[in-house]
Amino acid sequence: MSERREGDDLDAVEARLRGLRPRGVSLDVEAILAAGLRPTTNATGPLPRPRRLALAVASWLGGVATGVAVTFLGLWLAADRRPATADVPAPRPLPTPVSAVATRAVATSGERPAWRPASSEPPEAIGRPWLADALAAGVAQLAATDPTQLRPATERSPWRITLEELQR
């Protein structure tokens, strides 16, 4: 009910406002028509086809030129322009790997390198006394260990050796 009354009130306000006439207007219709029908340089409407094509080509060329310019600008900005310093020595060339030397030797001589056969000499005889010392220390430590404290053979690592094997 109140909505209906509110609607009636708004209708009354609307009618009252519609009763007010805006101030008179002094528009010269003939002058408007004359001005509107006069040809202008910027008249609206579609462009002729050749001009549209020329605009499309120019637009494409502009895009390409912009892309090239941006690329060159990036390259120029990224270039290393530090002055060369005379004090800094030139970097040493990397050493040639041994494998590469051997391969090159095989390639040039046609012979495979002769590997040294296994030696029966003791370690100290072939110039490795530290290996003999390490072996002796290991043997001494194993001999001093209580055999009952050792793990059973089934739990042993396959890489562990027994004292007998070592002494052999």
Place this chain on the structure above:
Amino acid sequence: MSRIDADAVRELVAAHGAGLVLYARQWCRWPDDAVQEAFVDLVRLSPQPDRPLAWLFIAVRRRALNLARGERRRAERQRLAAEAREPWFSDDAAGRLTTAEVTTFLEQLDPLDREIVVARIWGGLSFEEVVAVVDRPLSTVHRRYRLALAWLGERMNADDTQAEVKR
């Protein structure tokens, strides 16, 4: 579709010229210029718009805003002179409201509300056309129109009461 013909332009000027001037008056001092330029644009337009009246309101708005920008650049003296404005209406059919009062009430409205009310009441646009002019959803336009009318009704009723008390 070709250009609008001369008779249609004459009819639009006669029927809606005053409403368009009132619409433009919200923004600029020389609303006739804005309306005239909009009509010239309409005559030049090819093909003619589907809804010439709604198109005219949009064009008048744009022209009036452009003129207002130009006016704002002028000197302070001219701005003050502009404030001594003319009334927006010629008379009140009911004889109770003064044109200055209604002009004041309209000026106190939010600009968007005022635009909607003027386009709807004195421009004679449908709500769908007002939506196209102010570029707002239909529900928003409808709600703001009703609120603005309610606010104007309150002001006018209060004014009437004061006038009767004086008598």
